[in-house]
Amino acid sequence: MITTPSRRQAASALLALAAMMTAGACSVANSGPEPSAGGAAASTVRIVLPEEPPTLEPCDASLTATGRVTRANITEALTERDPGTGELKPALSTEWKQDSPTEWTFTLRKDVKFHDGSAFDAKAAAFSIDRTLNPKVDCNVNGYVFGGIKLTATAVDDVTLKVKTAKADPILPLRLSFVEIVPTTTNATGKVREPVGTGPYKIAKWDAGRSLRLEKYAGYWGKAPEFAAAEYVWRAEGSIRAAMVKSDEADIAVGLAPEDGAGDSAVQFPNNETSYLRIDATKPPLNDIRVRQAINYAIDKDGLVASVFAGLGKSAGQIVPEGVTGHSPAIQPWPYDMNQAKKLIAEAKADGVPTGTAITIIGRNGIYPKAAEAMEVVQNSLMEAGLSVKIQMLDVNAWLEYLLAPFPKDAGPTLLQAQHGNQAGDAAFTMGQIYGSKGAQSSYGTKELDELISTAEQASGAERQAAFAKALEYQNKDVVRDAVLAHMTGILALSKKVTYKPDAATNDEMRLADIHPAG
Known part of the structure; x- marks a missing residue:
């Protein structure tokens, strides 16, 4: 377990402390006082998120927590x-x-x-x-x-x-x-927290740890959005987010679970997210393919979807879902087979693989509903199979240190709780970064898989589809770099004061121009 906090972790902790210190006077327990509560202007749409954006840096807008605020709202692409x-x-x-x-x-x-x-x-x-x-x-x-x-x-x-x-x-x-477009006056060699863009909204005020306000940009080139402003706040507990919509403290709450109690305000929608565990295949015992196979056999994905995810989702065998170029219909979810998992672990142990080495699940609070509970189910299954597993749940800033290379060197063998949304619709936006040897989110790759990915990236049409499917099938059979869990279904709560139709991109980019006052 990592015991020394990084600067990111320290900053995240300070923000969390600030949020806690302001959470006293409220009508929903622990929800905090809202700038919009008690008579918000009808011209402001109020959105409550599971977490504060770590940054609004445009070139990090492919990260869900950043992109859902930044993309097509503050900045735009070609x-x-x-x-x-x-x-x-x-x-x-x-x-x-x-x-x-x-x-x-x-x-x-x-x-x-x-x-x-x-x-x-x-x-x-x-x-x-x-x-x-x-x-x-x-x-x-x-x-x-x-x-x-x-x-x-x-x-x-x-x-x-x-x-x-x-x-x-x-x-x-x-x-x-x-590629979100920014002016040439933007820092060319470092990131910015609050960008300047061409979008329909500009940043008005970011009160760190508390709220973020965007206001309509009067000089916008396109059709003006209907709301004059958007107010974002964040609450980790899904039940509180849902209650804020029901008590008229928010208009939209995202990232909900069925048990959060949104009631009639709940709207289900198929998102493009796939949950998975990234296996650090460079460190023992995870560097043995039998252990990686055993992890896949040991997890009851159907049971996980039915219980923890309350039936919202579908067990998955690959992180490229149907409808995305490169999806392979030949890849099915790994079957649940605890006996086979135990057998593979025993074989690896007999050959000298240190299967007793503690493996850490690096989880992320709020990555999806009941994230911690899901990892507890996984932990229990892997321990039953014969592995030693512990859990470390982190907030988004600290978790990003494990998502993006270079990874912490002293972490030991890890399984990273992750979620991938291919909102672009092509496996090129999955394969290189997640499975390539030098991918930004890759913990392991092979020369053979790199070559398959490279061939697919330069192909077109039917050849492109077949080439990416071949690369995915090779990964699933000969590399086994991850344990894919489920294709997810999203839930948000919507007040009767607004109309909004979520789609497959909602989790990654919630366009304020698509939100309208009801009636």
Whole structure:
């Protein structure tokens, strides 16, 4: 167990303490006083989240806690994907064409202003792309979306952007839907906490540990949103989030479980998240494939979905779900077979594998409803199979240190509680970063799998689908780098004062422009 807190962990603890100190006068136990409680203006939509965003840095907007606030609200990209149809649509770019296998031209929207009044142009677009791929900034989007892809972006004139890739990349416009555009005055070598964007809302006030307020940007180029402002607060307990909607302290509460008591305000929706355990296959006993196989056999995924997740979800065998290019119908969830798990652990132990070495489950509070309970079920199953397992639940900032490379060196063998949402609809946004040897979220890879991923990334059409499916099947059979648990179903609570239709992208980007006053 890690006992020395990092600076991230210390900062997270201070924020939590600040939140606790302000949680006295409230109508819902432990919910804290709301800026909007007791007569909020009808022009403000009030949203309660499971956790405070760790940052609003645009190049980390592929992280759920950041992206659900930042993407398409504060900042925008050149392109955007329709979550319902998968179609790629114009955003800050009105059109694009492929000039050659490695060259693209983007025509940019005219008369767009950033929140600071500066003009959006091709120089800003090229700067934002370069910044996102700059290793000094260490952007999550760089690893998640680009995974080592080399490219150059050049401003031809104010409204024309040329992008050239080192290798053929048939989905470059889709990749660029994750590059949030910022002005050239943004720090080019370090992250920013509060960005300037072109979106329909700008940051008004971030009271750390308490609330975040966005206000409508009067100079927005597109259709003006209906709400003048959005107020975000965060409460770890799902029952409190649900109660805040029922008591008119919030209009929308996300990340709920069936038992949280949302009642008639509950709305279920299929999200694109898949829960899984990332296995650190570099450290014993997890470096033995028999132990990794045993972990998969020991977890009763159907039972987990039925009990802890209350039937909301579907047991899964791969983190690329149906509807995403590269999904393999041949991969089924690992069957629950405790006898086989025990047999594999015993065989490994007999061959000298230190199966008694303590394995730590690194969990994340609020990653999905009943996250801690889910890990307790996993812990019990793995201990029954013959492994030594303990749990360490962390808040998002401390947990990120284990999600993103380089990982803590003194952690020992770990299983990371994680969740992956492929909102882009292509396995390229999963395979390299999660399973590649040098992936931003990868704890282990092989040369063979790297080659399969590389081949798939350069393919198109039916060949692309088949190549990614082959890579996934190889991973499942010959690498076994994780234990996939379930494709998840989301629940949010919606007050009668607002209308909003959640979709597959809601967990990753909740567009305020899609939220409307009821009636």
